[in-house]
Amino acid sequence: MGLDGAWARAWLETSAAVVAEHRVELITLDRAIGDGDHGENLDRGFQAALAKAGDLAPDTTPADVLKLIATTLISTVGGAAGPLFGTAYLKAAGAVAGSDDLDADAVVTLLTAARDGIVLRGKAEPGDKTMIDAWTPAVDAAAAARDAGAGPAAVLVAAAAAAEGGAIATDPLVARKGRASYLGERAIGHRDPGAASTALLLRAAADVAGER
Amino acid sequence: MGLDGAWARAWLETSAAVVAEHRVELITLDRAIGDGDHGENLDRGFQAALAKAGDLAPDTTPADVLKLIATTLISTVGGAAGPLFGTAYLKAAGAVAGSDDLDADAVVTLLTAARDGIVLRGKAEPGDKTMIDAWTPAVDAAAAARDAGAGPAAVLVAAAAAAEGGAIATDPLVARKGRASYLGERAIGHRDPGAASTALLLRAAADVAGER
Amino acid sequence: MKKLINDPKNVVTEAVAGFAAAHPDLVRVSEDPLFIVRQDAPVAGKVGIVSGGGSGHEPLHGGFVGPGMLHAAVPGPVFTSPTPDPILAATKAVDGGAGVLHIVKNYTGDVLNFETAADLAAADGVEVRSVVVNDDVAVKDSLYTAGRRGVAGTVLVEKIAGAAAERGDSLDQVAAIAERVIGQVRSMGVALTPSVVPHAGEPSFTLEDDEIEIGIGIHGEPGRERIKLEPADAIADRMLEPIVQDLPFASGDKVLLMVNGMGGTPQVELYILFRRAAESLAEQGIDVERSLVGNFTTSLEMQGASITVLKLDDEMAALWDAPVNTAALRWGM
């Protein structure tokens, strides 16, 4: 049994809760190597999306939810993360449009489209110390899990774990995109906030998939 | 034997040295209940007067020296203390003009004229927590010493001691003139900087009189 | 103490030199004695206007020298009144034959030094009138103090008197309109942090992390009360109330509302205060006809602000609107 609109809606709700819970932590990460607003920005966006969730039809599809998240993030988050995450969710929505039963393959498609959307807008490469360093291992791990026969929830668990690893792996990097790039060597030893928030969001996706 | 031009010149030299030495202390007093510039201002003024002392004729009179101090303080000190001390020295110079042998009576006249000049300009009354609270006891003590038969040096010693007492006695007062007046009760417990500098200057006068 | 300065002793002279270099079209500078004068001074047949005082309040006064406002500004050392010499020299430099008005902020030092300079100028045949600005309502019992201090309202006196001089008013008339502004302008300030005088090197007072000083003077003189930090709207109300009560301002009055930064406060905060002050005046039926928001009368890097309200009549409003061209205030030209 695949993931449906209820899963996507639960993902949104848990995302909003998780971002609110980690708001200060993300601000602190961003203060160290950015401008200290990442937690504030994402929290504003997910709260706004949550507030609109009531507008969704009861028989909503994952694509509907993802599109709602996309447009809300684009129109409320601002900064770099707003358009980047917004594009990610928008491309993800497009990739799974029409389906209300996402299998492992569809989950990989969804994650790949999200990651490609971020690259399209932000032009970051792996190792640039951005959210891409969480998304790309997540996509790779998801594909590997799918190839190994995992179901959609297990694919998401693999993706979340890889994103967490990818976020941790940004610690020793020098940044080449975003505000942290101005720090040069001084960014070393700090985690990229966008990679950290990516890991939180993918972990939320896995958690709510596992619960059903 | 009375006090001559050499005494007045020595007074200037010692005043400049004493003010420089107590510059930070006077700044600190003024920072507590004023704007923290009293030491800086007086130091600038006495250094300037000292630099001009070379212009004085070898047979200079006390009045010449006092007038030099007066005009230099007026034109270099600024703030409240510049015109007030400037007027004091100017009136003092006028009071002893022409004499090169100041006896006890002349010293009392000098001090009285100085004090009256400050009152004329600043309109402070005793107890207002200003330099007048050092000058007025000094004038009174000088007159009493003179009446008791003291010579000019001893008159200055009495004046200096009374000025020091007067300065200390400003500690518990609320100010009614100058910047400290804005503090209300909060001025209590702090010494008035202008009273403190007055005591230093009169002590210098006594010291150099005693040395001759 | 971190400051972008060289030797603390040269702060004023170097800043004035920079000012002259930045505004050669507006001003000339006399280095010794130190004063700033309009490029075209003296203006024949017109009343000259001189102000001055301790430095550290920039743009006051040098930033207001130019057509339509001051003819000369005399900067003293930081927070210390200038001596009579440069005031006298500036007075002579702007005397175009119609006399000179001294606009003095009410501080013992300023009053005494300007007084001496005016006496000396009179002795040299220059007709001088003086007005003393004392708009600070934080000073309550002026019988028991050196009197109310002159603060940000000074800018309004300088602008309006400057416009009166420019239109050709006599010395008596310029002095009279300046007195009228002084009679109708009231101010009150608040400090969040102290300022540091360069040669002192230490703050002039200390405030705890959650404390503010209501009724602060522009040299960091203490005010009415030290309270815990409150929301901006409550602070605006605390400042505005004594201002309104003092004149008193009343329903139907037309006013100029100025929110002035003390030097270290971001502009967003000034506009947040302005928002509440304008709202509160409107609630009281008082009509804000003119506004001014920015750093005009500062206290070095102090964080804080002041509110000033001037009751306008038609003549004052017209003089306020008249063209002015200075480094810090410019319109109509």
Add this chain to the structure above:
Amino acid sequence: MKKLINDPKNVVTEAVAGFAAAHPDLVRVSEDPLFIVRQDAPVAGKVGIVSGGGSGHEPLHGGFVGPGMLHAAVPGPVFTSPTPDPILAATKAVDGGAGVLHIVKNYTGDVLNFETAADLAAADGVEVRSVVVNDDVAVKDSLYTAGRRGVAGTVLVEKIAGAAAERGDSLDQVAAIAERVIGQVRSMGVALTPSVVPHAGEPSFTLEDDEIEIGIGIHGEPGRERIKLEPADAIADRMLEPIVQDLPFASGDKVLLMVNGMGGTPQVELYILFRRAAESLAEQGIDVERSLVGNFTTSLEMQGASITVLKLDDEMAALWDAPVNTAALRWGM
């Protein structure tokens, strides 16, 4: 953290409301989506100019809305780029039929959000061109970074492009002159203290009591190096040298020299820096033809300053001199 604010979440909306109340003759404000627009927008037949970005840099950009400069400004949350919605709405509000220029500072967020807004505007039939300001020479290896940041030079781009639009230039022409300014303007900043974002409540970085950061960005992004405090003249030289070398500026060049305060620095310090910068340029045979000193592109209450040099040609100088009437920059009207 002590600030004159109410709820940190309302800092921007309340400040903008205060701005609108203070300048009703100049601007109107749309509250939702939030943008500031010229009172007389759209101006028929003329190119509209929109800028924007995170708040906290005031007067940038709202203070530059008015005849002769910006047609609209879009303030994001503090230090956070606005979203496409208000940019799109502002773009439509200023479209007088001749198209709209977006002046964007080079930050990933600003570039992305303006990009989306421009796409959406184009889809709605509004012709949009964008220029990206990147004057900050502190960012050396722009291949390995998000590229040079847009800082105080933005003010000069906005003024000169605004004048070109006002005289009736086409969208291509306005974009071309904006690009020419961007090509010839270079800046560099220094911080003595950090700024505190209201919702963060803590400084964005820390500096020791004797440390300064050379090459700081306007959000407190770190710069080239952290050094011990030096005399102002030495700091001015450190900032000016990479600016001059970068373009490079050369003997015989005519330039505009701007010394910009970061928000918490007293004016005397800005003029002390100006003095040395002007002197140093003169020593190099570079002719300072225009000057600007003050707080124009700030970083909340940060203590510090930046130096900007723009190589002028006759057309740019004329457009710089053209009348402008905004809250923060005004002359000739």
